[in-house]
Every structure is written in structure tokens, then in C-alpha cells.
Amino acid sequence: MSRMVDIxxxxxxxxxxxxxxxxxxxxxxxxxxxxxEEISALIDAGEMDCEYIPVESEHSxxxxxxxxxxxxxxxxxxxxxxxxxxxxxxxHWAAGIxxxxxxxxxxxxxxxxxNIWCDHQDSISQRDTGWIQLYxxxxxxxADTVIQAFRISEDPRVILPVMVNYDxxxxxxxxxxxxxxxxxxxxxxxxxxxxxxxxxxDNPLTHGSVIYPNDYEEVRLSMHQAHDNAxxxxxxxxxxxxxxxxxxxxxxxxxxxxEDAEYALVAMGSLASExxxxxxxxxxxxxxxxxxxxxxxxxxxxxxxxxxxxxxRAALIIDRDISFGMEGALxxxxxxxxxxxxxxxxxxxxxxLGGRDVPYTVMVxxxxxxxxxxxxxxxxxxxxxxxxxxxxxxxxxxRCG
Amino acid sequence: xxxxxxxxxxxxLKGSAACAGCPGSMALRVAFKALGRNTLLVVIAxxxxxxxxxxxxxxxxxxxxxxxxxxxxxxxxxxxAAVNYLVKKGELRERPTVLVWAGDGGTYDIGxxxxxxxxxxxxxxxxVCYNNEAYSNTGTQRSGATPYAAWTSNTISGxxxxxxxxxxxxxxxxxxxxxxxxxxxxxxxxxxxxxxxxIRGTKYIEMLAPCPPGWKFPSxxxxxxxxxxxxxxxxxxxxxxxxxxxxxAGTKRIIDGQSEQVPVAEYxxxxxxxxxxxxxxxxxxxxxxxxxxxxxxxxxLRFASKLRERLMDLEIRR
Numbered sequence: 001m002s003r004m005v006d007i008x009x010x011x012x013x014x015x016x017x018x019x020x021x022x023x024x025x026x027x028x029x030x031x032x033x034x035x036x037e038e039i040s041a042l043i044d045a046g047e048m049d050c051e052y053i054p055v056e057s058e059h060s061x062x063x064x065x066x067x068x069x070x071x072x073x074x075x076x077x078x079x080x081x082x083x084x085x086x087x088x089x090x091x092h093w094a095a096g097i098x099x100x101x102x103x104x105x106x107x108x109x110x111x112x113x114x115n116i117w118c119d120h121q122d123s124i125s126q127r128d129t130g131w132i133q134l135y136x137x138x139x140x141x142x143a144d145t146v147i148q149a150f151r152i153s154e155d156p157r158v159i160l161p162v163m164v165n166y167d168x169x170x171x172x173x174x175x176x177x178x179x180x181x182x183x184x185x186x187x188x189x190x191x192x193x194x195x196x197x198x199x200x201x202d203n204p205l206t207h208g209s210v211i212y213p214n215d216y217e218e219v220r221l222s223m224h225q226a227h228d229n230a231x232x233x234x235x236x237x238x239x240x241x242x243x244x245x246x247x248x249x250x251x252x253x254x255x256x257x258x259e260d261a262e263y264a265l266v267a268m269g270s271l272a273s274e275x276x277x278x279x280x281x282x283x284x285x286x287x288x289x290x291x292x293x294x295x296x297x298x299x300x301x302x303x304x305x306x307x308x309x310x311x312x313r314a315a316l317i318i319d320r321d322i323s324f325g326m327e328g329a330l331x332x333x334x335x336x337x338x339x340x341x342x343x344x345x346x347x348x349x350x351x352x353l354g355g356r357d358v359p360y361t362v363m364v365x366x367x368x369x370x371x372x373x374x375x376x377x378x379x380x381x382x383x384x385x386x387x388x389x390x391x392x393x394x395x396x397x398x399r400c401g
Numbered sequence: 402x403x404x405x406x407x408x409x410x411x412x413x414l415k416g417s418a419a420c421a422g423c424p425g426s427m428a429l430r431v432a433f434k435a436l437g438r439n440t441l442l443v444v445i446a447x448x449x450x451x452x453x454x455x456x457x458x459x460x461x462x463x464x465x466x467x468x469x470x471x472x473x474x475x476x477x478x479x480x481x482a483a484v485n486y487l488v489k490k491g492e493l494r495e496r497p498t499v500l501v502w503a504g505d506g507g508t509y510d511i512g513x514x515x516x517x518x519x520x521x522x523x524x525x526x527x528x529v530c531y532n533n534e535a536y537s538n539t540g541t542q543r544s545g546a547t548p549y550a551a552w553t554s555n556t557i558s559g560x561x562x563x564x565x566x567x568x569x570x571x572x573x574x575x576x577x578x579x580x581x582x583x584x585x586x587x588x589x590x591x592x593x594x595x596x597x598x599x600i601r602g603t604k605y606i607e608m609l610a611p612c613p614p615g616w617k618f619p620s621x622x623x624x625x626x627x628x629x630x631x632x633x634x635x636x637x638x639x640x641x642x643x644x645x646x647x648x649x650a651g652t653k654r655i656i657d658g659q660s661e662q663v664p665v666a667e668y669x670x671x672x673x674x675x676x677x678x679x680x681x682x683x684x685x686x687x688x689x690x691x692x693x694x695x696x697x698x699x700x701x702l703r704f705a706s707k708l709r710e711r712l713m714d715l716e717i718r719r
Binding site: 022023025049050051053054055056057059060061063064065066067068069070071072073075089090093097199200201203204205206207208209210211212215 | 438439441443450451453454455456457459461462463464465466467468469471472474475476477478479480482483484485486487489490497514515517518521522524
């Protein structure tokens with residue numbers, strides 16, 4: 001074990017090094033930049049043996065990564081927000097052509113207006129591309145999840161790309177302690193790169209060609225089944241990683257004080273760390289609260305949610321995103337998981353968008369209101385504060401109309 | 402190099418889904434013969450995505466990665482980076498040639514950024530643009546490579562702009578090798594492909610690819626139209642390396658005066674996409690405009706050629 005006190009972006013870069021990645025292809029975007037700066041510095045210092053392609057866009061970053069993985073080399077990229085959106089077409093391509101690879105996405109809000117701070121709108125918008133999406137709540141989890149992600153991605157039962165998400169600035173730029181495993185431990189956990197296929201000179205095959213309606217649905221179903229398989233693979237990877245390193249962050253979900261809970265908070269990413277503090281405060285005030293942190297958003301932990309929330313009185317699902325015209329995306333998914341299986345009342349808080357601070361007291365107040373039966377609307381925006389400028393803008397738009 | 406010296410092995414296989422007279426399939430056949438089996442092929446969205454045949458069949462005898470429209474340069478970069486890694490690790494004995502195959506839409510328009518990025522970085526692959534001067538795969542819409550006055554399905558009275566010249570844009574990137582090619586001069590194309598394969602870095606080769614349905618000429622005339630494009634000076638054959646351009650095959654002969662420059666009308670008349678240039682009164686002006694533009698280009702090339710000869714002569718005497 002080597003201990004480092006550093007920003008999560010550097011922690012991620014060192015985890016990539018331990019995973020013995022062969023090709024890195026990336027384009028700079030705030031707040032991801034230190035990931036690729038650190039990787040290029042490690043290569044420069046001769047500490048990392050890897051090809052680095054400083055591409056001219058994120059679209060090209062993902063295209064190059066697909067090319068590299070197709071030759072049979074372990075490949076990595078990192079991006080954020082607009083960069084991730086720019087990759088959108090190729091996220092479909094990487095998953096559809098069934099290539100393993102890992103990408104870090106530092107969760108950042110989408111513009112306009114330009115906003116470099118944290119929310120989950122970027123990755124939630126890529127939900128249906130076929131990528132596995134994991135969310136981290138600490139520097140330590142970033143280190144461990146990046147390493148686990150390669151193992152999950154390359155598992156013959158999965159063979160899908162994996163996106164490791166963590167929050168802009170709250171994690172990416174803040175200094176915290178993290179322990180990195182020894183190279184020997186990582187080598188035991190993560191075998192050399194394997195893939196179902198590669199561009200093979202001895203067995204020349206054509207990949208990604210035209211596919212007619214007669215054959216297309218079968219391909220899509222196989223991707224869906226790979227996600228189903230990934231549920232078990234993610235859990236196995238977490239267990240085996242614990243055996244080797246002693247560290248564990250949960251499988252598809254991570255539970256906190258849920259054993260005797262009557263009410264729960266559900267969250268992803270760093271807001272789940274805030275929610276732990278809220279749970280402790282609620283317990284002190286006599287409310288039997290717990291936390292269910294969603295670690296794997298795709299595949300979605302249907303069973304874990306039904307089991308974890310099914311017997312509760314109520315739960316508050318915290319979304320750091322909004323599916324416009326509907327509600328928070330995680331809220332919709334949680335309701336779907338519990339449909340027909342539970343009487344628990346589910347509520348939604350859309351909060352923390354664009355880096356808005358979400359103090360634990362907001363969560364405490366929300367859950368107390370729900371427990372007191374005073375909450376009427378299913379969805380709240382508890383941190384919205386309309387001021388004079390917002391009112392002026394709204395009135396201006398009305399006048400234009 | 403003569404035609405009969407081409408390797409007999411066919412890596413472009415029978416049973417492709419290409420149209421009759423398809424220039425893309427002819428170009429692939431020669432390119433594969435030039436590069437041989439030790440080649441990794443990336444196909445960018447284009448007619449070649451279709452003509453290779455749908456799953457589960459393939460007319461391409463090489464390992465192939467089909468990729469999205471705008472990605473040519475970037476995929477070439479990724480594949481060649483992975484090849485570098487495997488060679489360094491001793492997992493590949495012989496370095497394979499990486500060939501990226503794209504059309505003019507994928508090169509001139511949607512893919513120019515990725516190509517420019519790779520060219521600036523010098524990633525190691527051959528990029529071939531087979532230029533049929535339109536989006537032929539989607540039914541012949543205009544591209545940045547469509548020539549002046551040509552009919553396409555969205556320029557029905559003729560394109561109003563002259564085409565841009567990506568080969569020259571690649572020259573401006575200071576690539577180690579840039580060349581143009583024609584189906585009517587297969588040995589020239591073959592030699593250029595082999596030369597490109599012997600050079601490290603980004604190599605760009607552009608093939609004029611007359612498309613029978615898109616350009617509206619009979620499917621037995623692909624080579625004839627290709628040859629006339631060169632003989633009229635519409636399409637110039639050259640290679641550019643070490644900062645110097647050398648004209649080759651039919652183009653060299655026109656510049657040197659070894660063969661006659663054919664009037665451009667002979668070339669335009671063969672193609673239905675230029676039919677409107679020969680109907681009505683206004684139309685003749687556009688043919689003359691074409692001729693004038695070609696004459697100016699060729700005159701400059703002849704002047705430059707003579708100037709170089711004189712200068713070399715002086716150098717030798719001194």
C-alpha cells in the first residue's frame with residue numbers, strides 16, 4: 001500500500017498506471033485536466049509505459065480509443081460534460097461493437113450558461129449508450145473503482161465499456177487521503193488485457209459492418225444481457241478486490257445504517273457523503289434514517305433497491321440532474337424498481353445542479369418534512385433561491401413572447 | 402512495375418455488393434494488392450461500408466474495423482498507437498500497415514478535423530480518400546469535393562462553388578507523403594501505395610473515383626472517364642515528398658508536352674451530371690470557364706517545370 005494525499009484526478013491517474021494501460025487518448029476539459037496531465041507526466045518520467053495520443057477533440061479521443069482497443073490493447077480516456085456529450089455517437093459505437101475500455105468522467109454541469117461545477121446531467125444524458133456507469137463518493141473509491149472497472153469491462157460475461165464517474169471539484173480538485181494498492185496486488189486482481197475479439201491478421205474478420213433488420217435485435221439483446229451479467233460481475237469484482245486489498249465500497253449499492261431504518265435517503269456521488277452526515281443527524285433527532293448509495297447506475301440495481309427500500313415508510317431520492325418534462329432520472333428509476341412490490345412512499349429532491357451547495361441540513365429538513373406527512377408535491381427543488389436577476393430574466397422572456 | 406507484375410492474390414473477394422463499374426471496389430482491389438495481407442483496415446462510413454456486404458458476409462479479406470463518419474484520422478491514430486505498443490512489447494513481430502479508407506464526404510467535410518489532427522501529430526497510417534465527388538452512398542448530394550457546375554441531388558441546376566483541394570491542405574500539413582491517383586493508371590497508384598507503406602508518419606493518397614450512377618455515365622466507362630479526367634487536366638496526378646511535388650503518369654506527359662491536353666468538354670460531355678452545360682445559351686459559358694481555369698493551372702505547372710529545368714541546367718554548368 002502506498003498512501004497519497006492528493007486530488008482525485010491524480011489518484012485516478014495513478015490507478016490507471018497500476019492497471020497497466022497501453023493506450024491513453026484524451027482531450028483536455030475542466031475539471032478533468034489533471035488526470036491526463038498526471039498521466040503524461042508519469043509517461044514522461046518513464047514511470048508509465050503507455051502510448052498517449054493528444055487528440056484534437058473528444059470525438060476523436062473516443063474514436064482513437066475504439067481503434068486501440070480493437071487492436072487488443074487496454075485503453076483509457078478521461079473527459080467531462082461537453083466532452084462527454086461530444087463523444088455521444090462514439091459511446092454508442094464503443095458499446096455496440098463490444099469493446100472493453102474504461103473512461104473517467106468528472107461530473108460537470110452542461111452549458112449554457114457556462115458552468116464548470118458539479119452535477120450529473122452529463123453522464124445521465126449518456127444513460128442509454130450501453131456503457132456501464134459507476135459513481136464514486138470518495139477519493140479512495142475513485143482509486144479502487146478505476147482498477148475494478150477494467151476487470152468488469154474485460155470480463156467475458158460483460159465486454160462493455162465502463163464509465164467511472166466522480167464529482168467535479170468536490171472530489172476532482174480537493175486534497176484527500178487515498179491508499180493505492182501494490183502493483184503485485186493489482187496484477188493478481190487484474191489479468192492481462194483480454195477481449196472477445198481484435199483485429200487479427202491470422203483470422204481476418206470484418207467488424208461493425210451493415211446489419212439488416214433480421215439480425216439487429218439479437219445484437220441489442222446481447223448487450224442488454226451483458227448488462228444483466230454485469231450485476232454479478234460488479235459484485236464479484238468488489239468481493240475479490242476486498243480479499244486482496246481489504247477495501248470495499250459496496251457492490252451495486254452501498255448501505256449505511258439501513259438495518260433498522262424506516263426512512264432513507266438515496267443518492268449518488270459525493271452527495272451521498274453529505275447524506276451520511278444527514279443520516280447521523282436524523283438518528284440523533286430520533287428518526288430511524290438510513291442511506292442507500294447507488295454505486296452502479298447502469299446496470300441499475302433493481303433488486304437491491306426493491307429490497308432496501310421495499311419495507312420502508314418513505315424515501316427521498318436525491319437527483320443531481322433533471323429529466324426535463326419529467327423529474328430526476330434516478331427518482332424515475334427507483335420508482336420503476338419498486339413498482340408493484342412496495343407500499344413505500346417515494347419523494348424526489350432535485351438539487352446541487354451546476355455546483356449549487358447542498359448542506360446536509362437540507363436533506364435533514366426534507367426527510368423530516370416527509371416523515372411528518374407534510375410533504376405534498378412528489379418533486380422538490382429545495383435549494384432554488386429566486387432573486388431579482390432571475391425574476392428580471394423571466395419577465396424579459398415573457399415580454400419577448 | 403507493369404500490371405502483370407501485380408501479386409495474383411485477391412484480397413478484395415468475390416461477391417461484393419458494389420454497383421457495376423464501381424470505382425471504390427477497383428481501387429480497393431489494387432490497394433490490397435499493393436499492401437498485402439499484413440494490413441489492418443479501417444473503413445469509414447461511405448459506399449465501402451455497404452459494398453463490403455452486410456453481416457454475416459464480407460468481401461474484404463483483411464481484418465476490418467468499420468467506423469463512424471467523422472473518425473478516420475482519429476481511428477488511424479488509435480490503431481497505430483496500439484500497434485506501436487504491441488511492437489514495443491514484442492507481441493507483434495512485424496509491424497502491420499494501417500490503412501484508413503474514406504470517401505470524400507468523410508474526408509473533405511465531416512472528417513477533416515480528425516484527419517488534420519492526426520496529420521499534425523504525424524500518426525503512422527496511410528489515409529486513402531476515394532473521391533467520387535459527392536455523397537454517393539446517400540444518393541449523390543453535394544460535398545466539398547463536388548466540382549463546379551455539377552448536378553447533385555441537392556444542387557439540381559449545378560453546384561455554384563468550385564471544389565476545395567484536400568490533397569493540397571495535406572501538403573500544407575507538411576506530411577512525409579501526399580499523392581493523388583487515378584483508376585486509369587493502376588501501376589502509378591500501386592507504386593504510390595507501396596511507397597506510402599514504406600514511410601513512417603501520416604500518408605495521404607487521394608484517388609479520383611468516377612461513380613457511374615452518381616455522375617451519370619454507363620457503368621463500362623469508369624476507367625475511360627478516369628483517364629479523361631487526367632488527360633484534360635481536371636485531375637492532376639502527383640506525389641509530394643520532402644517539400645517537393647513531382648507530377649506523374651498522364652499528368653507528367655501533358656506538362657512535358659509528350660501528350661496532347663484534351664479539351665475539357667470531352668470529359669464533361671460523357672457525364673449526365675454536366676448535361677445542362679451543353680443545353681441552352683448560358684451554359685456554354687461555364688464550359689469555357691472550366692477550360693480557362695484548367696489552362697491557367699497547367700500553364701503555371703509548365704512554366705514551373707521549365708523554370709526548374711533551366712535552374713538545374715545552370716546549377717550543373719556552374
